[in-house]
Amino acid sequence: MSEALLPLAGVRVADFTIHAAGPFSTHVLSQLGAECIKIESLSRPDAFRKPHAVYGRMTAATFDQVSANKLSVRLNLKKPEAVDLAKRIVALSDAAAESFRPGVMGRLGLDYKSLREVKSDLVMLSLSSSGQCGPDSHFAGYAPLFGAWGGLGWMSGYTDGPPVEMRHVMDHSAGYHAVVALMAALHQRRRSGEGQYIDLAARDVASAMIGDALLMASLGEDPVRPGNDDPRMAPHGVYATANTDRWLTIAVRNDREWRALVGVIGTPGAADDPRFASAGARLRNSCSLDQLITEWLQHLDAEATAQQLQATGVCAHPSWNMQEIADDPHLRQRGALTEVHDPSYPGRLAVGTPARFSRTRDVGIRRETPELGQDEDYVFGELLGIGARQRADLEQREVIM
Structure with a gap:
């Protein structure tokens, strides 16, 4: 060329x-x-x-x-x-x-x-x-x-x-x-x-x-640091796994993906729990939701779990280090x-x-x-x-x- x-x-x-x-x-x-x-x-x-x-x-x-x-x-x-x-x-x-x-x-x-x-x-x-x-x-x-x-x-x-x-x-x-x-x-x-x-x-x-935060401030609101949270999605974060310094990113966009995630987690009743029954409910109860996922992942391998979640249509991937990027x-x-x-x-x-x-x-x-x-x-x-x-x-x- x-x-x-x-x-x-x-x-x-x-x-x-x-x-x-x-x-x-x-x-x-x-x-x-x-x-x-x-x-x-x-x-x-x-x-x-x-x-x-x-x-x-x-x-x-x-x-x-x-x-x-x-x-x-x-x-x-x-x-x-x-x-x-x-x-x-x-x-x-x-x-x-x-x-x-x-x-x-x-x-x-x-x-x-x-x-x-x-x-x-x-x-x-x-x-x-x-x-x-x-x-x-x-x-x-x-x-x-x-x-x-x-x-x-x-x-x-x-x-x-x-x-x-x-x-x-x-x-x-x-x-x-x-x-x-x-x-x-x-x-x-x-x-x-x-x-x-x-x-x-x-x-x-x-x-x-940071246009959205500036708009909120101009209206008299007090924007806060969101961490890994998302204003519309929950769960949405980076979670520790059984592997040392190995973190799994998970983002759930809708109710279908939430039900798919619950199916992989295997926690009885989680799909029908009123705290997590809708996107709004999951956002309001995101701390409890993060605790549920953290406890579930503490004994699991990051890569294997990511593949399992991806197979069900849930957005998930380990947070790669620089060597993995290079390779x-x-x-x-x-x-x-x-x-x-x-x-x-x-x-x-x-x-x-x-x-x-x-x-x-x-x-x-x-x-x-x-x-x-x-x-x-x-x-x-x-x-x-x-x-x-x-x-x-x-x-x-x-x-x-």
Whole structure:
């Protein structure tokens, strides 16, 4: 399958993003076929190229999850000549993306106003903690802050427990919102001929994911953390089994599934118990219902019980750990998990794209994780037309470094 047939083939992105949320957004674009030119430097490489002890990772494997497929060039943006080269890359691109704190791109001379001078129909994305404007726009932040400040952390966790810290789910959710916004702007440019600027705040993304709770609060109600409960289904939760640290997820949607579950449980009279006779009754008596299921499962195997419940039409599955995910033949066959390689590390797993296209089967990771500056022959040589002697001079003066 030719790369020319990929959905975003022909789209070029100047990628100034760093860390997780921003790089993940451009990573998704690259999986869909966009040519993403990652701009960094030896003095300020992307943080994910480095070991991340804070996440328990002593190698840079995280970089695979946000940068495979991308091209890499080195530009020391503290040097005016490097800024000029970055502008030349933008001039040949359809979009630019960055995820610095507000004001950084302006101080570098690479803000939207400056870049429009070299690319009048540019689509530019700025992804930050709290946006480019507003009283809190100066705050920096990482994924836990996005969820905490946006309210999603408060609504996550058990009702009788503290809020739960939201980590990569916030980075990736913000990244996906950025992808949708950027593609929408590119589509509009195709119709109108005009580019535009996208200001996306990860904190706003978190708030957008708790719309029902915000509506309740606006009506004077006090939303509480739901834990694993559902407002319409009961039982609906994650239950311990006889296996150590092995949990079974069960969700019952209607009376038919409830009767099927009771048939497997085998508790006399449970189907006719007035506490559980209807969906409303089960919701009102969910604590008693959870106790019934907990006692039933305490001596049972999670996998075998899940299969038994699935055979009766009840939604159930063990909560898988990471090794089970990595070994899953279903995900591997679909390409949701794929191997990536680079010269420094042996082949290892990375996350592919969840989408499958009937005409474009090469969507996903198609090339190895880039070494810093590995694509400069193409970008500086072929695209910008910089000769070897000039490049050597730029390197000697640490413009390219």
